[in-house]
Amino acid sequence: MSTLFTDRLWKRVEPIWNSYLEHPFVKGLGDGTLEQEKFKHWLKQDYVYLIDYARLFAIGSAKADDLEKMTTFAKLLHGVLDVEMDLHRKYAADFGISKEELEATEPSAITTAYTSYMLNLSQRGGMENVVASVLACEWSYNFIGKSLANWPGALDDNFYSSWVEMYSSNEFTELAEETKQLMNQIAEGKPEQELVRLEEIVVKTSQFEYMFWDMVETKEDWPVNAQ
Numbered sequence: 001m002s003t004l005f006t007d008r009l010w011k012r013v014e015p016i017w018n019s020y021l022e023h024p025f026v027k028g029l030g031d032g033t034l035e036q037e038k039f040k041h042w043l044k045q046d047y048v049y050l051i052d053y054a055r056l057f058a059i060g061s062a063k064a065d066d067l068e069k070m071t072t073f074a075k076l077l078h079g080v081l082d083v084e085m086d087l088h089r090k091y092a093a094d095f096g097i098s099k100e101e102l103e104a105t106e107p108s109a110i111t112t113a114y115t116s117y118m119l120n121l122s123q124r125g126g127m128e129n130v131v132a133s134v135l136a137c138e139w140s141y142n143f144i145g146k147s148l149a150n151w152p153g154a155l156d157d158n159f160y161s162s163w164v165e166m167y168s169s170n171e172f173t174e175l176a177e178e179t180k181q182l183m184n185q186i187a188e189g190k191p192e193q194e195l196v197r198l199e200e201i202v203v204k205t206s207q208f209e210y211m212f213w214d215m216v217e218t219k220e221d222w223p224v225n226a227q
């Protein structure tokens with residue numbers, strides 16, 4: 001029986017993703033101790049990250065080779081714009097931050113590098129580049145959400161319970177699973193050198209994910225504020 005491509009990918013990314021669970025920001029989400037100013041930085045940066053990230057699914061739909069895959073990309077697009085980003089808008093409202101203010105956030109250097117990397121690959125390549133670009137994002141957040149959901153108190157009434165609920169939810173798990181299935185479907189029959197190329201995209205985006213956690217933990221923005 002041939003190994004699923006996502007099983008092969010898991011062997012490469014498991015150590016990187018396990019390091020997310022040791023990251024202070026992620027640990028703070030799980031045990032409820034995360035400083036709210038750092039979470040506000042994540043809210044704002046992640047909202048503008050998701051705006052460009054959503055464009056990837058629209059590109060994927062345009063490049064899909066059949067109606068079924070077009071529909072899957074459209075479903076994932078809806079999942080970001082209308083389901084996931086609603087979490088950001090609700091948390092922001094709790095902080096008195098409007099959705100207009102969220103949308104006006106200037107993407108940080110890391111946010112810009114990460115989304116530009118995915119958009120470049122997705123505009124230059126076929127739908128396989130789109131799926132490889134978004135896979136770590138969808139799948140690793142579900143991995144983190146489901147891991148934190150097992151932490152004592154993570155789903156109880158603490159400020160970040162909604163975050164853990166969202167990313168461990170059946171709805172988000174379904175989106176992550178659909179992205180994995182799409183990756184396996186597209187990888188089927190591809191030559192080894194193409195699989196190696198796609199694997200490196202998933203590893204690189206997994207490294208960008210870690211850099212994103214660092215950026216929000218340190219509330220990093222651009223190195224020098226232009227005068």
Ligand SMILES: Cc1ncc(CO)c(N)n1
Pocket residue numbers: 046049050084136137138141209212
């Ligand atoms: C940076 C980042 N990666 C992944 C996700 C999951 O969609 C997210 N919201 N933000």
